[in-house]
Amino acid sequence: MKFLKTIVVLIISLTCLIKINSANTLFKDQNDVAIEIIKHIYGGEEIINPCNYKPDPDTPPIFVCRASHENEPVSQLTVKSITINVFDENPNEVIEISNDLTVFKDVESIDIQGVSIPSETINNLFKFENLKDAIFFKHSNSPSIDEDLVLPKKIETLGFTFFGGLVGRGFFESPTLKVLEIVIPDGDSFKITTDEIPYNDQLQSLKLPLTASSSNHAGITGIHENIISNLRELIQLKLMVFNHQGKRFENPISLPKDNSKLISLELYFEDSVVIPYQEKIINSNDIQFFNLPKINKDIKYLTISGNGLYLDRTIGFTDLSNANDGLEVAIEGNCKFITECIGKPCIKLPSQTKLSLFDTEVDLQKIDLSNVTSLSVLGNTQPQPYPSEINFNSLKKIEIRDSTFYGDIPKSYQQMDKNVLVDIE
Numbered sequence: 001m002k003f004l005k006t007i008v009v010l011i012i013s014l015t016c017l018i019k020i021n022s023a024n025t026l027f028k029d030q031n032d033v034a035i036e037i038i039k040h041i042y043g044g045e046e047i048i049n050p051c052n053y054k055p056d057p058d059t060p061p062i063f064v065c066r067a068s069h070e071n072e073p074v075s076q077l078t079v080k081s082i083t084i085n086v087f088d089e090n091p092n093e094v095i096e097i098s099n100d101l102t103v104f105k106d107v108e109s110i111d112i113q114g115v116s117i118p119s120e121t122i123n124n125l126f127k128f129e130n131l132k133d134a135i136f137f138k139h140s141n142s143p144s145i146d147e148d149l150v151l152p153k154k155i156e157t158l159g160f161t162f163f164g165g166l167v168g169r170g171f172f173e174s175p176t177l178k179v180l181e182i183v184i185p186d187g188d189s190f191k192i193t194t195d196e197i198p199y200n201d202q203l204q205s206l207k208l209p210l211t212a213s214s215s216n217h218a219g220i221t222g223i224h225e226n227i228i229s230n231l232r233e234l235i236q237l238k239l240m241v242f243n244h245q246g247k248r249f250e251n252p253i254s255l256p257k258d259n260s261k262l263i264s265l266e267l268y269f270e271d272s273v274v275i276p277y278q279e280k281i282i283n284s285n286d287i288q289f290f291n292l293p294k295i296n297k298d299i300k301y302l303t304i305s306g307n308g309l310y311l312d313r314t315i316g317f318t319d320l321s322n323a324n325d326g327l328e329v330a331i332e333g334n335c336k337f338i339t340e341c342i343g344k345p346c347i348k349l350p351s352q353t354k355l356s357l358f359d360t361e362v363d364l365q366k367i368d369l370s371n372v373t374s375l376s377v378l379g380n381t382q383p384q385p386y387p388s389e390i391n392f393n394s395l396k397k398i399e400i401r402d403s404t405f406y407g408d409i410p411k412s413y414q415q416m417d418k419n420v421l422v423d424i425e
Contacts, residue, residue, distance in 0.1 A: 026051060026065060026077045033099050034063050034079065041086060041095055041115065051077060059085065068106065079104040086114030094138060102127040110134040113161075119143055122165070126150040138162040144189060151177060159207075162186040167208065172197040172231070181207035183240055192227075199230050206231065207238035228255060228262065236264040241308060255293050264301040267292075269308030292337075295323040305332035316343030321350050321371075328354040334361045341366065352394070365389070377403050388412055397421040 034050035042055045051065035067075040096116040102124045116138040123146045131152040145165025157179040164186035338346045345368040354374035364387040380403040392415040
């Protein structure tokens with residue numbers, strides 16, 4: 001009898017030991033794929049347990065794991081998050097992995113930089129039932145991205161550095177997506193739907209690339225009101241403007257006329273830039289014709305970066321004077337809409353404008369500063385005397401640093417109120 005009891009105790013103990021051991025390991029299919037990905041990207045040592053593996057002590061773990069059933073005392077592990085950051089010295093070579101990441105069915109967060117993943121993973125995004133945040137670098141070109149792409153049911157943030165598919169209704173039908181960012185169009189397969197999208201009361205921030213449309217080049221002429229007006233909670237719109245062929249954009253943006261929550265518009269013009277992983281190269285001879293949309297009273301923040309903003313030659317300057325009082329304007333780079341304009345001033349601003357210039361080459365005499373209450377000039381390389389046509393009675397802040405101003409600071413600066421924030425080098 002004692003012998004039988006001993007056998008039973010041993011069996012129970014062995015069963016518990018097996019369960020405990022299995023609780024410390026990933027599900028086999030996830031474990032195999034995780035190890036394969038680590039060895040393919042980083043090579044080197046034999047990997048036994050991929051959970052919390054770090055290729056470098058200063059980097060976050062590639063795979064963070066958790067119990068597959070958190071309410072049970074003994075449970076196998078499943079991948080909770082994936083973080084891969086690879087910055088190769090040769091930017092024209094990108095590491096590709098062939099593993100479909102949907103094997104990590106419980107993952108909640110994905111951040112992959114510098115590595116191309118299979119397009120099947122993008123087409124099967126809906127299989128990630130717990131995925132909330134996902135940032136992808138690039139995907140394979142074959143098979144193509146489904147035009148009726150379905151997003152995960154819990155997704156809140158989705159981003160692509162390179163994307164080569166249709167930005168269609170599926171992106172805007174998500175009941176949970178708050179942030180969508182696509183930076184660079186990848187090949188001729190990139191398109192944005194021209195159909196009217198459904199009403200959306202979740203998306204708050206949208207970043208998209210624009211390409212000039214032609215019969216033999218994928219892309220669209222712009223972002224039109226039939227898209228923007230139905231994004232009823234949209235606060236921030238960022239547009240990356242690409243034009244490989246120097247074609248003119250016709251009506252690139254049509255913003256809602258009123259009753260919009262859109263308060264921030266950012267325009268980035270990518271020229272004189274070699275784009276890695278692309279066969280086509282943007283060079284300094286490419287001219288990007290782009291009309292600035294009419295800035296309605298809802299816009300409070302406007303960013304214009306790079307060259308390529310097209311000026312209406314019948315006017316000869318950029319008129320923002322009808323925008324909202326207190327508009328915050330940030331201008332970055334050698335913006336031709338100021339440096340090569342034919343009117344004077346080159347830009348007119350609304351009352352109480354907060355103006356910031358970053359890494360520019362701009363003659364401030366071309367800007368009407370009379371309505372500026374806050375002026376920041378950081379890294380302006382155009383040699384010139386200190387600006388004097390400022391309304392010091394309404395000025396609240398002036399900051400001039402790392403710029404090539406010469407001569408003495410004008411005596412008119414002594415008119416500034418003692419409460420004005422001053423930082424002049």
